[in-house]
Amino acid sequence: MIELDDVHKAFGSNKVLRGVNLRIDSGTSMVVIGGSGTGKSICLKSILGLVTPDSGTITLDGEDVTRAERDSFLARFGMLFQGGALFDSLPVWQNVAFRLLRGSLKRPKDEARAIAVEKLRRVGLKPDVADLFPAELSGGMQKRVGLARAIAAEPEIIFFDEPTTGLDPIMSGVINDLIREIVVEMGATAMTITHDMTSVRAIADNVAMLHNGVIQWTGPVSEMDRSGDPYLEQFITGSADGPIEAVR
Numbered sequence: 001m002i003e004l005d006d007v008h009k010a011f012g013s014n015k016v017l018r019g020v021n022l023r024i025d026s027g028t029s030m031v032v033i034g035g036s037g038t039g040k041s042i043c044l045k046s047i048l049g050l051v052t053p054d055s056g057t058i059t060l061d062g063e064d065v066t067r068a069e070r071d072s073f074l075a076r077f078g079m080l081f082q083g084g085a086l087f088d089s090l091p092v093w094q095n096v097a098f099r100l101l102r103g104s105l106k107r108p109k110d111e112a113r114a115i116a117v118e119k120l121r122r123v124g125l126k127p128d129v130a131d132l133f134p135a136e137l138s139g140g141m142q143k144r145v146g147l148a149r150a151i152a153a154e155p156e157i158i159f160f161d162e163p164t165t166g167l168d169p170i171m172s173g174v175i176n177d178l179i180r181e182i183v184v185e186m187g188a189t190a191m192t193i194t195h196d197m198t199s200v201r202a203i204a205d206n207v208a209m210l211h212n213g214v215i216q217w218t219g220p221v222s223e224m225d226r227s228g229d230p231y232l233e234q235f236i237t238g239s240a241d242g243p244i245e246a247v248r
Contacts, residue, residue, distance in 0.1 A: 006019050034195070096149045200224075216231045
C-alpha cells in the first residue's frame, strides 16, 4: 500500500535519509525502530507530504504522494501524535471530532458528537469525559483521547508516533493493546515509529530498523530476535557495545 523507493532527504549538510527502501502491505502493521535522530519522523512526514524528499519516490496505492490531491489524500490517514497534541481550548469531544466538524469530512454537530462519544468508549473512556478539557485528564487518558481522534474518521491508514512516550509501564501496555485491537478490528494499515521494544512486540506484524539513513533490516517481528544483524541485535538488547556508536 505504501512504498518508499531510494528516498533521500538532507537538511543542509545533514543527510538524514540516504536511500530508504520500505514497503508496507495493505492491512499490516509496520513498526519502524531506530535511535533518536535517525530519521524515523522524517520518513513519516515524507509519506504525509509534509516533507518533500530530495530524490526517490513515495507511492500510496501506486500514486506518487507529492502529486496527490491533498484533501482526499490526507482524508485517508489518521494519526496519534507523540505528545497527544490535543487542543487545550476545546472540550474532549471536539478534539476527537475535530475532522468531523470541518472540511470535506464535515458532519452535523450532533452526529459528530455521537461519533466522538462512541470512539471514546472504544478506547475505554466513559461518556462524561466528553465535556472535560484536556488539562483535566491524566497523561494516559489524554493518550486515549488522541487515539480516539486518530480513528474518528475511520481512516484506512493510521500513523502512531512514539505512542507510549511518557507513560508508565502499565498504561503503556494498555495503549499497546488498544492499538493492536483497533488496527485489527478496522483492517487498517498501520505505521508506528518507536524505540520502545515492548511496543514493537505488541503492535508489529513487520519491523524495519532505520540506521544511518537506510533500512538496515526489515522482516516479520517473529524473525527479529534471530535476524543475525548486529545493528538490530544491539538495538534490541540495548548494549553499549556494537556497531551503533553511543553518543557520550
